[in-house]
Amino acid sequence: MKLLQNTIFILIAFSFFPSGIKAFSATKYNLDVSINISTSEITGIARIDADAGKELLLVRNETLAINYIKLYDKPIAFNEDNRTLRIVPDQNGILEISYKAYFRDNREPRENAGTGGNVIDSRGVSLTNAWYPEVEGLHYYSLKVTLPKGYEAVSEAEEIKNIKKGNTTEFYFDFPHPLDSINLIASDKYSVKKATYNDVKVFAYFFTEDAYLANSYIEFTKKYLQLYEGLLGKFPYKRFSVAENFLPTGYSFPTFTLLGNTIVRLPFIVETSLGHEILHQWFGNYVYVDYKKGNWAEGLTSYLADHLYEEQKNKGWEYRKQILTDYKSYVTAENEFPLKDFRGRVDSSTRVIGYGKTAMVFHMLKMMAGEKVFFDALKDVVKENPFRMASWDNLKESFEKSYGQDLTWFFEQWVDGAGLPEISIDDLNEDLYGIDNKLKFTVSQKGKVYRLTFPMTVYIKNDAVTKYLAVDKEKNSFEFSFPERPDKIVFDENYDVARDLDPEEFAPLIARLLGDTCLLIAVPRENAEIYSSFTEIFESNNPVKWNEENIKNSDIKLTSLIIFGSDNPLASRIFGKTAPEDAGFSFIVKENPLNPQKVIGIINGKSKMEVDAASGKIAHYGKYSKLLFENGRNIDKKIEQSGRGIIMDLQEDAPAVDISTIKKLSEIIDSVGDKKIVYVGEAHDLFAHHAVQLDVIRGIYRKNKKIAIGMEMFQRPFQETLDSFTSGEMDEAAFLKKSEYFKRWGFDYHLYKPILDFAKKEKVPVIALNLKREIVEKVSREGLDSLSNEEKKDIPTDMDLSDNNYRERLKKIFDQHKNAEGKNFDFFYQSQLLWDETMSQSIDEFLNKNPDYQIVVLAGRGHIEYGSGIPKRTFRRNGNNYAIVLVDAEIETGIADYVIFPRSVEGVTSPKLMIFLSEENGELKITGFAENSVSEKAGAKTGDIILSLDGKEMKSIDDIKIYLLYKKTGETVKVEVLRKDKDEEKKIILDVVL
Numbered sequence: 001m002k003l004l005q006n007t008i009f010i011l012i013a014f015s016f017f018p019s020g021i022k023a024f025s026a027t028k029y030n031l032d033v034s035i036n037i038s039t040s041e042i043t044g045i046a047r048i049d050a051d052a053g054k055e056l057l058l059v060r061n062e063t064l065a066i067n068y069i070k071l072y073d074k075p076i077a078f079n080e081d082n083r084t085l086r087i088v089p090d091q092n093g094i095l096e097i098s099y100k101a102y103f104r105d106n107r108e109p110r111e112n113a114g115t116g117g118n119v120i121d122s123r124g125v126s127l128t129n130a131w132y133p134e135v136e137g138l139h140y141y142s143l144k145v146t147l148p149k150g151y152e153a154v155s156e157a158e159e160i161k162n163i164k165k166g167n168t169t170e171f172y173f174d175f176p177h178p179l180d181s182i183n184l185i186a187s188d189k190y191s192v193k194k195a196t197y198n199d200v201k202v203f204a205y206f207f208t209e210d211a212y213l214a215n216s217y218i219e220f221t222k223k224y225l226q227l228y229e230g231l232l233g234k235f236p237y238k239r240f241s242v243a244e245n246f247l248p249t250g251y252s253f254p255t256f257t258l259l260g261n262t263i264v265r266l267p268f269i270v271e272t273s274l275g276h277e278i279l280h281q282w283f284g285n286y287v288y289v290d291y292k293k294g295n296w297a298e299g300l301t302s303y304l305a306d307h308l309y310e311e312q313k314n315k316g317w318e319y320r321k322q323i324l325t326d327y328k329s330y331v332t333a334e335n336e337f338p339l340k341d342f343r344g345r346v347d348s349s350t351r352v353i354g355y356g357k358t359a360m361v362f363h364m365l366k367m368m369a370g371e372k373v374f375f376d377a378l379k380d381v382v383k384e385n386p387f388r389m390a391s392w393d394n395l396k397e398s399f400e401k402s403y404g405q406d407l408t409w410f411f412e413q414w415v416d417g418a419g420l421p422e423i424s425i426d427d428l429n430e431d432l433y434g435i436d437n438k439l440k441f442t443v444s445q446k447g448k449v450y451r452l453t454f455p456m457t458v459y460i461k462n463d464a465v466t467k468y469l470a471v472d473k474e475k476n477s478f479e480f481s482f483p484e485r486p487d488k489i490v491f492d493e494n495y496d497v498a499r500d501l502d503p504e505e506f507a508p509l510i511a512r513l514l515g516d517t518c519l520l521i522a523v524p525r526e527n528a529e530i531y532s533s534f535t536e537i538f539e540s541n542n543p544v545k546w547n548e549e550n551i552k553n554s555d556i557k558l559t560s561l562i563i564f565g566s567d568n569p570l571a572s573r574i575f576g577k578t579a580p581e582d583a584g585f586s587f588i589v590k591e592n593p594l595n596p597q598k599v600i601g602i603i604n605g606k607s608k609m610e611v612d613a614a615s616g617k618i619a620h621y622g623k624y625s626k627l628l629f630e631n632g633r634n635i636d637k638k639i640e641q642s643g644r645g646i647i648m649d650l651q652e653d654a655p656a657v658d659i660s661t662i663k664k665l666s667e668i669i670d671s672v673g674d675k676k677i678v679y680v681g682e683a684h685d686l687f688a689h690h691a692v693q694l695d696v697i698r699g700i701y702r703k704n705k706k707i708a709i710g711m712e713m714f715q716r717p718f719q720e721t722l723d724s725f726t727s728g729e730m731d732e733a734a735f736l737k738k739s740e741y742f743k744r745w746g747f748d749y750h751l752y753k754p755i756l757d758f759a760k761k762e763k764v765p766v767i768a769l770n771l772k773r774e775i776v777e778k779v780s781r782e783g784l785d786s787l788s789n790e791e792k793k794d795i796p797t798d799m800d801l802s803d804n805n806y807r808e809r810l811k812k813i814f815d816q817h818k819n820a821e822g823k824n825f826d827f828f829y830q831s832q833l834l835w836d837e838t839m840s841q842s843i844d845e846f847l848n849k850n851p852d853y854q855i856v857v858l859a860g861r862g863h864i865e866y867g868s869g870i871p872k873r874t875f876r877r878n879g880n881n882y883a884i885v886l887v888d889a890e891i892e893t894g895i896a897d898y899v900i901f902p903r904s905v906e907g908v909t910s911p912k913l914m915i916f917l918s919e920e921n922g923e924l925k926i927t928g929f930a931e932n933s934v935s936e937k938a939g940a941k942t943g944d945i946i947l948s949l950d951g952k953e954m955k956s957i958d959d960i961k962i963y964l965l966y967k968k969t970g971e972t973v974k975v976e977v978l979r980k981d982k983d984e985e986k987k988i989i990l991d992v993v994l
């Protein structure tokens with residue numbers, strides 16, 4: 001039943017006091033009205049004390065028709081067009097105003113939420129907004145209302161009297177304290193229940209059909225009166241009523257609260273909003289708010305009601321984190337303002353500042369001095385400001401009195417200044433060796449520097465100790481010694497400080513899209529019209545709307561993005577293809593993998609009706625990451641996990657292996673033998689690694705002849721060549737030449753030869769997994785966006801860019817490369833993913849065509865470890881089980897299923913001519929020599945053109961490599977070269993000893 005929690009607007013009706021008007025200047029205001037329900041008409045006479053020399057400012061409301069205005073019984077001329085009438089009486093007397101008005105309910109149904117307005121009709125009377133001639137300032141009101149027989153009525157009053165006269169009842173309300181306005185609620189459908197709490201009379205006015213709620217409301221009311229009397233002192237009135245309204249209001253007025261009928265029926269209201277409204281009896285309705293200097297009452301009431309109730313359930317930290325999450329979602333540099341400028345909420349950003357940040361400010365005050373001192377200060381606020389407007393300055397006085405210190409810095413920092421501190425932990429220096437276990441670090445602040453008490457919780461074994469750090473500079477350095485190595489250190493894990501959240505603490509949420517003013521909407525190619533109601537929701541964010549096919553990665557990197565349709569190709573390009581949620585409507589928000597500061601939302605609807613039904617409710621579900629609706633009813637909701645507090649990156653405890661569990665390679669082969677896919681990672685140039693791979697292939701083949709070998713080393717366009725070789729149609733030399741092995745892969749073929757020989761002998765298919773090298777290279781230089789439409793046909797449409805751990809590992813590798821300078825990591829990352837996704841797609845395609853096969857995949861270890869490169873991507877595509885075997889890898893949790901440590905293997909590599917060659921216009925020209933080059937020793941010179949080896953014509957570097965593959969070190973090769981010497985060309989044969 002949380003469904004509607006956010007739909008309720010609990011407001012408190014205050015009008016704005018002109019500054020300078022104090023309680024002592026209040027005059028008497030008698031109002032006598034009669035109400036005709038059938039005509040929605042109210043007629044009345046107001047009699048206001050006119051004191052000589054004291055100005056009365058009458059504010060005309062155009063819905064009121066004024067019959068006459070008289071001073072000392074003499075009519076005063078007034079202009080219908082003037083909004084205000086200023087009267088300065090020259091003697092004491094009475095200002096009398098006769099008026100009438102019609103209050104019909106002509107509000108649009110959609111506008112119902114929030115404002116009540118004035119209504120008189122068969123449901124009853126609800127008058128909360130300038131329904132009588134208002135005179136500015138505070139007045140002692142006494143109200144007489146004549147209603148038809150059978151009506152019950154509530155207004156501000158210490159006591160309500162009624163006199164029945166024939167077909168009418170006269171109600172008398174007297175409130176002997178200065179007020180700026182009065183309100184009236186009445187109905188003939190009320191069932192009234194009465195109780196007492198000490199000397200306070202408690203009333204419940206519920207409509208007959210809701211009368212069963214009265215007991216619960218009365219009991220909770222008593223509970224709250226007890227709670228707040230304990231915290232703040234005596235309840236200020238003799239009477240308190242809970243009144244149900246036929247309009248959807250959530251108001252608190254002196255001596256009563258007015259709750260809409262749709263609200264009172266929600267079971268959680270007694271546990272939340274009722275307490276909030278009752279607390280307003282102290283803050284807002286007893287101590288008034290000096291709005292011109294900032295509305296502090298909503299934040300304080302939220303803190304001591306809504307927040308307190310969560311705190312009592314040990315969930316205070318979650319409430320505070322939600323405030324900071326909302327702040328980061330909705331508040332921008334453009335809409336941010338200081339608390340001193342908060343008047344009332346008009347949207348999400350004003351709510352989170354005025355209610356949320358203010359609540360955090362009171363929390364920090366409480367943390368600073370403890371509960372006793374904090375509540376003593378609040379009691380003083382109540383005692384010093386009865387029926388008076390109090391400003392932040394008055395609050396400051398009370399806090400300083402109770403805290404015994406000057407708090408100017410605190411209020412200047414938090415009330416006068418906008419924004420939140422941005423805190424990070426830097427320069428971590430661990431010296432956890434020796435008896436001291438020293439730890440040094442810096443608490444840094446970006447932008448404006450705040451003075452803060454910043455909590456740090458240290459976890460050692462089963463103990464957690466919290467220390468409070470005094471922070472007041474751009475950088476504050478700290479050094480601590482611990483008796484033992486800490487397991488974990490977390491800063492502000494309970495959200496005791498109002499601060500800008502760390503990215504790790506900030507989950508991807510719908511609110512982040514609702515609050516983002518830099519938004520890109522991907523319009524689907526088809527069925528765009530079913531999402532029109534959602535496009536409207538985001539209209540106020542001024543989004544850019546583009547067709548999905550026009551959106552490039554460089555665009556996504558800049559913004560938050562909304563994708564309509566889970567089958568939208570753009571969703572597959574970013575997160576890989578995922579099965580749509582089983583719901584009429586779904587909204588899923590994920591981190592933007594190209595920009596972790598931004599999010600991506602995928603909205604999917606089965607029909608326009610489903611989308612429309614959900615769209616009206618979405619604003620109230622901002623705190624969720626995933627929402628499912630069926631026929632407009634929420635059926636599932638989830639908040640993505642995010643970090644709690646700022647967690648310090650301590651060195652992890654060292655990984656360790658239990659030697660007694662060590663196994664042999666043959667046992668490992670047995671245990672991976674039944675997996676559909678077995679990945680064996682390698683360092684390309686180590687014979688020992690390839691020997692393990694062949695052992696695994698052989699071991700599985702022994703039990704199942706239907707296996708294939710997938711190889712990173714071959715590129716997809718060369719599959720036919722591989723097939724010709726393994727089937728025996730093509731010999732090895734032709735295969736190496738046709739597959740362009742040396743150009744495209746290049747590692748000594750002897751490393752892979754035993755595996756391919758085995759495949760050929762047993763007719764095991766070898767699958768070329770890799771993408772054409774030209775495309776990978778282009779992407780690593782210029783990014784995915786640079787590919788032509790023709791090139792895009794060769795790459796997978798399905799890519800998952802969202803593996804952050806993989807991204808981080810690749811970033812480390814990228815940064816280590818000296819030649820990375822000037823290169824773009826994004827492009828490098830895209831090329832790696834493209835490579836991985838292509839290989840994964842090749843595996844998937846093979847298994848789709850050959851569902852009864854197992855496959856052993858051979859690839860560089862980087863494509864396999866942690867499952868990030870190929871394995872998880874293949875799993876995403878087909879869900880097949882798999883095992884990961886690495887060779888000589890570091891032991892880290894999750895890196896693989898098995899790590900093999902093979903004996904060393906001495907492989908024989910091909911001998912080399914030890915020359916550098918250029919291959920231009922069919923000429924193989926020597927451009928230089930390796931150190932101690934055998935060819936140089938044999939007399940070769942730079943500029944020589946190689947013609948043949950042992951009489952066999954050489955046309956390409958491949959030809960030379962293939963020829964040498966079959967030679968051994970120590971053998972002699974006759975190298976025929978063409979040498980140009982003084983315009984003379986001659987052929988020379990050199991004997992090169994390999």
Ligand SMILES: [Zn+2]
Pocket residue numbers: 010011012276280298301
């Ligand atoms: Zn409130």
